Amino acid sequence: MSRRAPRAVRLPLPPWLAHALRAQREPVPWSAVLRGALAAGPLLCAAVLAGRPTAGVAAAIGAMLAGINDRPGSRRTSVVRLGAPALAGAAGLLAGTYAGDHLPAVPLTLLLTGLALVAGGISALGPVGSSAGTHLLVGAAVGAGMPLPETGWQRALAFLAGAGWLLLLRLALPTPGSLAGDFRFDGERDAVAGVYDAVAALLDAVGSDGATARRAALTAALDQAQDALAGPRLRRYAGSATERRLHTRYAAALPLAEAATALAWTGEPLPVGAGEGARRLADAVRGNTHTGPLPAPFVPRARLRTRGGMTLAPALRALDDALLHAADAFDRADGGALYTRRRSRSAVLRTLLGARGREYGLRVALCFGASAAVAQVLHHARWYGPHEHWYWLPATAVFLVKPDLGPLVSRVLCRAAGTVLGALLFAGFAAVLPRPEGLVALVALSGALIPVATRHFAAQTAVVTVLVLALVMVGGEPQASLGRIGETLLACAIVLVVGHLPMPGRRGGGIRARLDEASAAARAYLDHVLGGSGDRAARWVLRREAYRTLAEARAAIAVASAELPALARHAHGADGIAATLERLVDTTTACAVHLDATGMLGPRHTERLTALLDGLTGADARTVPSPPDTGGRIAG
Numbered sequence: 001m002s003r004r005a006p007r008a009v010r011l012p013l014p015p016w017l018a019h020a021l022r023a024q025r026e027p028v029p030w031s032a033v034l035r036g037a038l039a040a041g042p043l044l045c046a047a048v049l050a051g052r053p054t055a056g057v058a059a060a061i062g063a064m065l066a067g068i069n070d071r072p073g074s075r076r077t078s079v080v081r082l083g084a085p086a087l088a089g090a091a092g093l094l095a096g097t098y099a100g101d102h103l104p105a106v107p108l109t110l111l112l113t114g115l116a117l118v119a120g121g122i123s124a125l126g127p128v129g130s131s132a133g134t135h136l137l138v139g140a141a142v143g144a145g146m147p148l149p150e151t152g153w154q155r156a157l158a159f160l161a162g163a164g165w166l167l168l169l170r171l172a173l174p175t176p177g178s179l180a181g182d183f184r185f186d187g188e189r190d191a192v193a194g195v196y197d198a199v200a201a202l203l204d205a206v207g208s209d210g211a212t213a214r215r216a217a218l219t220a221a222l223d224q225a226q227d228a229l230a231g232p233r234l235r236r237y238a239g240s241a242t243e244r245r246l247h248t249r250y251a252a253a254l255p256l257a258e259a260a261t262a263l264a265w266t267g268e269p270l271p272v273g274a275g276e277g278a279r280r281l282a283d284a285v286r287g288n289t290h291t292g293p294l295p296a297p298f299v300p301r302a303r304l305r306t307r308g309g310m311t312l313a314p315a316l317r318a319l320d321d322a323l324l325h326a327a328d329a330f331d332r333a334d335g336g337a338l339y340t341r342r343r344s345r346s347a348v349l350r351t352l353l354g355a356r357g358r359e360y361g362l363r364v365a366l367c368f369g370a371s372a373a374v375a376q377v378l379h380h381a382r383w384y385g386p387h388e389h390w391y392w393l394p395a396t397a398v399f400l401v402k403p404d405l406g407p408l409v410s411r412v413l414c415r416a417a418g419t420v421l422g423a424l425l426f427a428g429f430a431a432v433l434p435r436p437e438g439l440v441a442l443v444a445l446s447g448a449l450i451p452v453a454t455r456h457f458a459a460q461t462a463v464v465t466v467l468v469l470a471l472v473m474v475g476g477e478p479q480a481s482l483g484r485i486g487e488t489l490l491a492c493a494i495v496l497v498v499g500h501l502p503m504p505g506r507r508g509g510g511i512r513a514r515l516d517e518a519s520a521a522a523r524a525y526l527d528h529v530l531g532g533s534g535d536r537a538a539r540w541v542l543r544r545e546a547y548r549t550l551a552e553a554r555a556a557i558a559v560a561s562a563e564l565p566a567l568a569r570h571a572h573g574a575d576g577i578a579a580t581l582e583r584l585v586d587t588t589t590a591c592a593v594h595l596d597a598t599g600m601l602g603p604r605h606t607e608r609l610t611a612l613l614d615g616l617t618g619a620d621a622r623t624v625p626s627p628p629d630t631g632g633r634i635a636g
Contacts, residue, residue, distance in 0.1 A: 041444020076231025096143025145391025418461025
């Protein structure tokens with residue numbers, strides 16, 4: 001009798017290490033690769049030919065930082081996503097240059113620390129605010145320490161020229177392969193088509209274990225489409241017929257998303273081909289064509305099953321009605337509301353001065369200030385010899401410490417590994433490439449690789465390291481690979497230590513603030529649905545707000561949970577509360593659809609609402625919405 005060999009036991013990786021090893025899987029963004037190749041390299045080449053290489057260095061830095069923010073999306077939103085950080089970076093470069101020229105070490109360090117406090121608070125406003133805060137601090141550090149002959153305003157203008165050139169390429173160049181309709185709106189078109197695809201995927205997954213993940217993917221697709229269509233505009237309303245048609249098609253997707261969510265809540269498998277109608281609509285949006293024939297209604301041909309007072313009929317009827325409405329409105333160009341809730345000035349101030357803003361600001365200020373202080377001490381002790389690039393230390397700390405950019409320890413590990421790899425690669429290139437033409441070509445190649453390297457922070461760091469070291473040499477300094485490695489490892493150590501120091505206030509306040517916002521949005525949505533209002537537009541605004549705030553809370557919790565145990569423990573239990581809130585919002589959506597069809601709630605809806613609210617009360621009393629007032633609309 002043969003004995004079986006024992007199976008190897010695979011121990012799960014700790015969350016902080018698993019996060020560091022995880023890479024995004026996305027198709028190659030060839031349009032962004034083309035823009036990256038045409039941005040920093042050609043600008044630097046033009047400056048070298050004009051006899052102003054140092055001005056070209058400032059312009060290339062602006063193009064490089066803008067390239068890091070050049071992500072998929074609509075051209076309209078890229079104006080803010082690229083433009084706002086560029087303005088912040090230019091302001092930082094201007095302030096840092098004059099401060100570095102006129103202030104001694106201690107006041108300069110205090111000024112940089114104060115800027116970091118402001119930049120960290122701005123980061124709490126969202127991705128654009130985070131990028132603006134990062135560019136502000138990088139610009140301030142580079143301006144204060146990088147030895148360039150240009151004055152502060154000349155550096156700032158060159159920086160803006162580099163970022164503006166990339167933005168111009170983003171707006172003017174068509175996306176390769178985008179042949180359907182007006183290429184100016186290919187980002188919006190893909191985003192709206194992605195909503196219909198996500199609805200189809202959720203309908204296909206109803207009744208299976210993957211329904212929850214598909215519902216989360218639908219939320220992400222709706223958020224992306226909403227952001228793509230809601231970019232800045234000179235006029236209040238969309239002026240192009242193509243854009244108005246996309247607004248109409250996005251608005252037509254909201255009833256479909258609502259019905260699909262209600263069907264997923266039932267947990268009952270759907271008839272075969274339930275997602276075919278939404279998939280045909282997605283193809284029509286992507287190809288800029290007519291809808292064509294859609295599937296027949298489901299209610300007459302579905303085998304409706306009732307379990308515990310819950311029936312598929314109302315939600316299936318809502319799905320049929322939404323498909324018919326979409327087919328009727330699809331080719332109209334009368335526009336449509338985006339159903340977004342605009343932030344008031346008081347809400348922005350509450351975010352800046354609240355728990356999230358204070359936590360972000362304090363951590364960024366401590367790490368950036370400590371790095372600047374250590375850099376100044378080493379600089380004045382002649383640690384660098386004749387080469388004054390102390391700004392590397394605080395500039396590196398900026399990319400490590402931002403709480404919204406990933407777990408601290410994961411970013412430290414990736415930054416260290418990427419810098420070592422990039423510095424060694426550059427040392428090899430520098431030994432064989434002619435100067436300056438070889439370095440200019442290397443800058444162009446690195447700029448083209450940045451959009452691909454954003455899949456993993458270590459890869460992005462390696463590419464940026466090669467680009468920055470090439471710029472330093474073009475600016476007149478000698479090869480500095482070893483110095484760059486030493487500065488990065490020192491910055492990693494500083495940030496890792498300072499980032500784990502106790503801070504004023506309650507730790508984990510940012511997570512609690514996110515949950516409070518999500519709870520308030522869920523409460524407003526629930527109160528509206530159970531209050532008997534027939535205003536569907538207001539309901540969709542509240543539903544979008546509830547799901548968006550929950551997605552943001554989930555993302556923040558995932559980052560906090562992947563920290564080292566000393567920090568991760570502050571997020572303990574938050575994921576369970578967020579999951580319960582998500583089930584509450586799903587149930588509220590199912591109640592809304594059921595009330596539309598029958599005018600009253602079934603016993604299953606009421607039981608589920610009561611159980612979820614009781615569960616939230618036991619988890620954390622501060623995050624519980626008010627109990628439902630059904631107003632007598634309970635069946636049975």
